[in-house]
Amino acid sequence: MKNFIPIRLSHLLGSCSTGAVVRGPDALMAVMDTRYWTDATGRHTGRRLRYVERVRAALGIEKDLREPPVAGQAKDGRITGVCIPALRFPGWGICPACGLLHYLPAIEGTDDNEPVRCREIDTETCKKRPALEQVSYVLIHSKGFLDDLPWHYLAHLEAKTNAQRGCSSDTTRACLRLRRTSGDPSKTYLVCTRCGAGTLFSPFSFGPKIKAMRTQPWIKERAVLDEPPEIVRVNHTQVHYPKTRSALVIPPESRIRKGTVVDRLYSSTQKRKLIETAVTPLQRKSAIRSVAGELGCDASEIETAWKQIENGYPLYGKSLCITPGQLLADEYTALIGEIPDMADDEDFVTRHYTAGWKALSSEISPDRPEAGILRGIDRLIAVSRLKEILVFEGFSRCDREARLVSPDIDAKQDWLPAVELFGEGIFFSIDTGLLEAWERHPAVMDRFEQVRKRFDAVFTPFRAELHRLTPRFLLLHALSHLLIRQMESDCGYPAASIRERIYCDPAGESQSRESGGKSPSMAGILVYVTVPDVVGSLGGVVELAEPRRFLSLVSSAVARADWCSADPVCAEQDGHGLYLLNRAACHCCLLIPETGCCFQNTLLDRVFVKGDAAGSMPPFFKFPAGEI
Numbered sequence: 372m373k374n375f376i377p378i379r380l381s382h383l384l385g386s387c388s389t390g391a392v393v394r395g396p397d398a399l400m401a402v403m404d405t406r407y408w409t410d411a412t413g414r415h416t417g418r419r420l421r422y423v424e425r426v427r428a429a430l431g432i433e434k435d436l437r438e439p440p441v442a443g444q445a446k447d448g449r450i451t452g453v454c455i456p457a458l459r460f461p462g463w464g465i466c467p468a469c470g471l472l473h474y475l476p477a478i479e480g481t482d483d484n485e486p487v488r489c490r491e492i493d494t495e496t497c498k499k500r501p502a503l504e505q506v507s508y509v510l511i512h513s514k515g516f517l518d519d520l521p522w523h524y525l526a527h528l529e530a531k532t533n534a535q536r537g538c539s540s541d542t543t544r545a546c547l548r549l550r551r552t553s554g555d556p557s558k559t560y561l562v563c564t565r566c567g568a569g570t571l572f573s574p575f576s577f578g579p580k581i582k583a584m585r586t587q588p589w590i591k592e593r594a595v596l597d598e599p600p601e602i603v604r605v606n607h608t609q610v611h612y613p614k615t616r617s618a619l620v621i622p623p624e625s626r627i628r629k630g631t632v633v634d635r636l637y638s639s640t641q642k643r644k645l646i647e648t649a650v651t652p653l654q655r656k657s658a659i660r661s662v663a664g665e666l667g668c669d670a671s672e673i674e675t676a677w678k679q680i681e682n683g684y685p686l687y688g689k690s691l692c693i694t695p696g697q698l699l700a701d702e703y704t705a706l707i708g709e710i711p712d713m714a715d716d717e718d719f720v721t722r723h724y725t726a727g728w729k730a731l732s733s734e735i736s737p738d739r740p741e742a743g744i745l746r747g748i749d750r751l752i753a754v755s756r757l758k759e760i761l762v763f764e765g766f767s768r769c770d771r772e773a774r775l776v777s778p779d780i781d782a783k784q785d786w787l788p789a790v791e792l793f794g795e796g797i798f799f800s801i802d803t804g805l806l807e808a809w810e811r812h813p814a815v816m817d818r819f820e821q822v823r824k825r826f827d828a829v830f831t832p833f834r835a836e837l838h839r840l841t842p843r844f845l846l847l848h849a850l851s852h853l854l855i856r857q858m859e860s861d862c863g864y865p866a867a868s869i870r871e872r873i874y875c876d877p878a879g880e881s882q883s884r885e886s887g888g889k890s891p892s893m894a895g896i897l898v899y900v901t902v903p904d905v906v907g908s909l910g911g912v913v914e915l916a917e918p919r920r921f922l923s924l925v926s927s928a929v930a931r932a933d934w935c936s937a938d939p940v941c942a943e944q945d946g947h948g949l950y951l952l953n954r955a956a957c958h959c960c961l962l963i964p965e966t967g968c969c970f971q972n973t974l975l976d977r978v979f980v981k982g983d984a985a986g987s988m989p990p991f992f993k994f995p996a997g998e999i
Contacts, residue, residue, distance in 0.1 A: 796899025
């Protein structure tokens with residue numbers, strides 16, 4: 372079967388990435404690894420991302436970052452460019468009428484666009500040859516392996532006669548059948564029609580009996596297993612857990628002007644090496660003239676550009692020894708600071724509304740709910756243009772914390788798939804003086820300690836981003852989700868397309884490379900939307916950053932926290948969700964699509980925003996009125 376299926380680049384690095392089972396127009400398919408993302412000559416055609424050195428350093432990535440190859444389909448049906456290969460998986464089909472199993476690659480005509488039909492002719496129900504359906508079970512392993520079930524082996528587990536024990540596998544002949552009994556429809560039997568062997572099909576008990584499997588559907592080699600695999604439905608979440616990491620591009624890399632002389636010179640290793648290896652002034656002058664001719668500019672422009680490179684372009688001495696926490700601190704510093712001589716076409720453009728936000732305080736009566744919001748939020752900034760680098764680091768199966776498999780399976784390639792996402796957002800920060808006083812409240816600390824003990828007792832995949840849990844984080848995270856759900860109705864974007872970045876560091880523990888020392892105490896939220904290959908404002912989100920509109924937005928979001936349609940059950944929950952890390956949070960009030968949450972929809976509790984029913988824990992935005 373050969374089909375061209377368009378797909379978004381951001382999906383290709385997430386739910387449709389290497390090792391994932393995706394739905395095509397006619398069948399389920401497994402996406403092959405990045406070793407096969409090449410043209411006919413074996414060359415990788417994906418564009419190498421430039422000016423992402425700080426991002427690579429902070430995420431601990433030594434490999435190059437490259438975009439996936441891009442293909443298109445002409446009007447006459449021809450495919451241009453390099454496609455991401457995928458093969459039909461599961462490889463077994465089942466007749467919905469008679470239950471006969473067929474190994475699809477062994478059937479002639481599988482590669483055309485016609486549906487594969489049952490080859491049974493001895494039963495009345497299959498004389499019209501119904502189209503086969505792919506079987507719904509697959510085999511997964513915690514080492515990242517994925518394979519079809521060994522149907523012939525399983526059917527003969529309870530072989531009783533010599534003929535049954537000697538029955539050999541023949542994928543060219545359809546002789547295995549899955550069928551329910553009329554006496555007990557809940558039971559399914561797997562039988563071999565050739566020798567009569569059969570067994571009750573039991574996915575839970577079959578796993579430990581399987582000792583070897585293919586590592587991936589497109590790899591022929593089989594691996595001997597040191598621990599049993601699991602048999603699950605092909606659409607089970609355990610089949611594929613993609614791991615992606617992201618970071619914003621901030622100054623100085625966001626200020627790079629693409630297409631300039633220094634940009635083109637810096638991007639060409641050969642041209643820079645030609646100038647570097649010149650020994651004498653005469654050789655250097657000749658090399659500069661040669662490079663100027665190739666770039667179509669004056670020699671003086673090359674000399675100026677070369678001086679910038681010698682002075683440390685593009686980072687100009689900024690350290691690359693940074694951690695994910697330090698990168699967040701640098702992002703926070705870039706967000707709250709004024710960028711001098713900012714151009715509208717840079718990759719990080721902010722507009723500060725803080726003065727207009729504070730001016731609203733004189734217009735709002737102190738006893739109104741909006742007054743508490745104006746006191747609690749001390750900065751308001753529109754990010755009218757931003758660029759995010761999204762990197763696909765690999766995937767796991769069976770469990771999120773299981774072994775991470777590289778995008779190229781054997782981890783020998785020198786690059787990782789990544790995409791540039793462009794968009795806009797709203798950033799605001801919470802008044803740290805108010806926040807510190809609220810955090811010391813006994814009721815806040817008591818409720819926080821219950822969550823902290825659970826958090827410290829488990830391993831979560833986002834510990835690198837959240838090294839220490841604090842009450843302010845639980846407040847910021849709940850407020851972020853409330854805001855995203857409110858924005859969904861106010862600006863028209865679906866919640867799945869809105870994302871969050873939480874900046875939370877009570878004591879400025881992360882070293883900020885931009886500020887040259889300790890970072891400021893961080894308590895901020897960035898909610899934003901991004902899409903690949905669209906540069907500039909998307910409209911809608913930035914407009915909500917206008918002070919009056921933002922006040923209305925936050926007021927509605929905070930009011931949403933007061934009551935959930937699942938209350939009082941939701942508000943009184945002691946723990947639920949992953950590792951029981953959520954309390955007052957459910958799909959009716961706080962949970963959002965996982966694509967938008969950095970913390971897998973955990974560590975959520977709207978009581979930190981609205982207060983508790985007993986009145987012992989104060990609502991954050993009403994806290995100043997009687998507590999300070």
